[in-house]
Amino acid sequence: MSLTPPVVLDAAITLLDEVGLDGFSTRKLATRLGVRVGALYWHYPSKQALLDAVADHIVGEANAAAVPDDAWPEQAASMIHALRGAMLAHADGARLVATSHTPGPSSRAWIDRLRGLLAEAGMDGFTAENAADVLTCYLNGYAVEEQAHTTHARAETDRRFGFGLDVVLAGLRSLPATSGGAR
Amino acid sequence: MSLTPPVVLDAAITLLDEVGLDGFSTRKLATRLGVRVGALYWHYPSKQALLDAVADHIVGEANAAAVPDDAWPEQAASMIHALRGAMLAHADGARLVATSHTPGPSSRAWIDRLRGLLAEAGMDGFTAENAADVLTCYLNGYAVEEQAHTTHARAETDRRFGFGLDVVLAGLRSLPATSGGAR
DNA sequence: ACCTGAACACCGTTCAAGT
DNA sequence: ACCTGAACACCGTTCAAGT
Numbered sequence: 475m476s477l478t479p480p481v482v483l484d485a486a487i488t489l490l491d492e493v494g495l496d497g498f499s500t501r502k503l504a505t506r507l508g509v510r511v512g513a514l515y516w517h518y519p520s521k522q523a524l525l526d527a528v529a530d531h532i533v534g535e536a537n538a539a540a541v542p543d544d545a546w547p548e549q550a551a552s553m554i555h556a557l558r559g560a561m562l563a564h565a566d567g568a569r570l571v572a573t574s575h576t577p578g579p580s581s582r583a584w585i586d587r588l589r590g591l592l593a594e595a596g597m598d599g600f601t602a603e604n605a606a607d608v609l610t611c612y613l614n615g616y617a618v619e620e621q622a623h624t625t626h627a628r629a630e631t632d633r634r635f636g637f638g639l640d641v642v643l644a645g646l647r648s649l650p651a652t653s654g655g656a657r
Numbered sequence: 658m659s660l661t662p663p664v665v666l667d668a669a670i671t672l673l674d675e676v677g678l679d680g681f682s683t684r685k686l687a688t689r690l691g692v693r694v695g696a697l698y699w700h701y702p703s704k705q706a707l708l709d710a711v712a713d714h715i716v717g718e719a720n721a722a723a724v725p726d727d728a729w730p731e732q733a734a735s736m737i738h739a740l741r742g743a744m745l746a747h748a749d750g751a752r753l754v755a756t757s758h759t760p761g762p763s764s765r766a767w768i769d770r771l772r773g774l775l776a777e778a779g780m781d782g783f784t785a786e787n788a789a790d791v792l793t794c795y796l797n798g799y800a801v802e803e804q805a806h807t808t809h810a811r812a813e814t815d816r817r818f819g820f821g822l823d824v825v826l827a828g829l830r831s832l833p834a835t836s837g838g839a840r
Numbered sequence: 841a842c843c844t845g846a847a848c849a850c851c852g853t854t855c856a857a858g859t
Numbered sequence: 860a861c862c863t864g865a866a867c868a869c870c871g872t873t874c875a876a877g878t
Contacts, residue, residue: 476861500852512854513862521852572801573752607799608821612791615798618755638791645828659842683871695873696843704871844877851870858863 477509479517479527486528487564495566500524522575529571530578535560537584546595547643553588554613554639561617568617585610597649605646612642660692662700662710669711670747678749683707705758712754713761718743720767729778730826736771737796737822744800751800768793780832788829795825 482503489503500521504511518524539556541549561567574581585606592602616638620631668689673681683704687694701707722739724732744750757764768789775785799821803814 499850501850510863510865511852512864515853516861569756572798573805575805604817604820605824607817608795608824611798611802611821612795612825613798614801615755615794615796616790618797618801619794622756622758634787634790637787638794641788641791641828641832642795642825643828644831645824645826648827648831649824682869684869693844693846694871695845698872699842842878845875846873847875848873849871852868854865854867856864856866859861 477507477513477517482507482514482517482524483527483531486524487531490528490570491565493565495525495570498525525570526574526576526578529574530580532560532564532567532571533557533578533584534580535563537580537587541587541591546591547647549591550588550609550646551639551643553584553591554609557584557610558613558617558635562621566621568614568621572614572618601649605649608642608646609639612638660690660696660700665690665697665700665707666710666714669707670714673711673753674748676748678708678753681708708753709757709759709761712757713763715743715747715750715754716740716761716767717763718746720763720770724770724774729774730830732774733771733792733829734822734826736767736774737792740767740793741796741800741818745804749804751797751804755797755801784832788832791825791829792822795821 485506486498486503489506490498493502500514501511504514507513514524518527536553536557536559539552539559542552544552557571558568561571564570571581577585588606588609589599589602592605593599597605616635620635626634665686669681669686672686672689676685683697684694687697690696697707701710719736719740719742722735722742724735727735740754741751744754747753754764760768771789771792772785775788776782780788799818803818809817
């Protein structure tokens with residue numbers, strides 16, 4: 475049973491969920507895989523590259539969710555909620571995704587999809603890019619703090635997140651290009 | 658010349674700015690202070706506590722800026738810009754502040770001031786708290802990513818940040834309690 | 841009270857050598 | 860091609876003992 479990048483990635487996700495980002499080490503991962511530390515470096519060039527792959531996998535889980543056939547604010551909200559859900563489903567997932575060094579294919583696909591949806595709504599390329607940026611920055615900022623201090627109950631943080639998302643969406647709706655509310 | 662918490666904190670800030678958060682270690686800090694590693698633990702209980710103190714100091718720099726006597730969106734914008742400036746003025750300042758474990762006195766003062774300003778504008782306590790949350794989450798999300806991938810020029814990221822901040826403020830302005838535009 | 845000396849239990853990464 | 864063995868250069872934290 476040979477080691478492959480997907481096998482290493484899978485074990486990395488499991489380890490992350492068990493010990494968190496601060497407890498995650500290549501040596502623990504090697505032990506889990508029944509292999510010496512150095513072996514990992516044949517499949518991934520560095521710990522950071524491996525963590526980037528984990529981050530991209532998490533975003534990939536969000537990509538699996540379908541976007542409803544609805545108006546653009548609802549579509550955008552569903553994409554944002556899907557990514558938040560995927561991040562919260564893994565220990566320190568938000569911090570991992572938000573501080574990922576180089577975006578992988580799933581991350582690019584997710585952001586392209588969000589931008590595309592906003593462009594469909596009538597925003598020009600520049601505006602769509604900036605609007606997608608505002609949404610993801612709010613999401614990242616919120617989720618990182620939410621996951622760092624798990625002081626409130628999930629239902630409570632969900633409501634607060636929804637409030638903020640509605641605020642951002644209201645702001646986007648007020649932009650000249652989308653005030654018509656096309657599609 | 659004895660070691661005191663402020664002296665340690667000062668050296669920590671200097672070290673952080675020189676080597677960044679990933680390069681920051683208690684051992685390097687001890688060397689700079691001409692002391693053995695263990696000595697630091699007399700003044701700070703852990704590396705994290707020290708980093709939290711650094712984070713709080715950065716927020717303190719933002720608190721030094723005066724808030725203009727203007728309408729609330731301008732006041733909020735000035736506070737947000739001040740904190741972003743303070744974070745960007747230090748290596749990995751955004752990540753450090755956003756992932757700080759326990760908020761210090763300056764952090765509490767900053768958020769209280771922002772909430773107060775929004776309450777003055779006519780928001781009830783709950784709304785003001787949530788509104789301050791949206792603003793800081795957007796700020797943290799944006800600044801963390803901005804500082805992680807310094808791909809664009811500062812003038813460009815400033816403009817993009819301003820765009821997003823205007824969107825959030827527009828969303829907040831559209832809330833029932835503030836649509837009158839009091840103060 | 842404050843610091844040293846020295847240890848403990850770890851890290852990420854590299855690379856010759858094996859198979 | 861893929862992994863071992865073993866090293867290199869580090870970590871954060873603790874704590875008896877010194878002053």
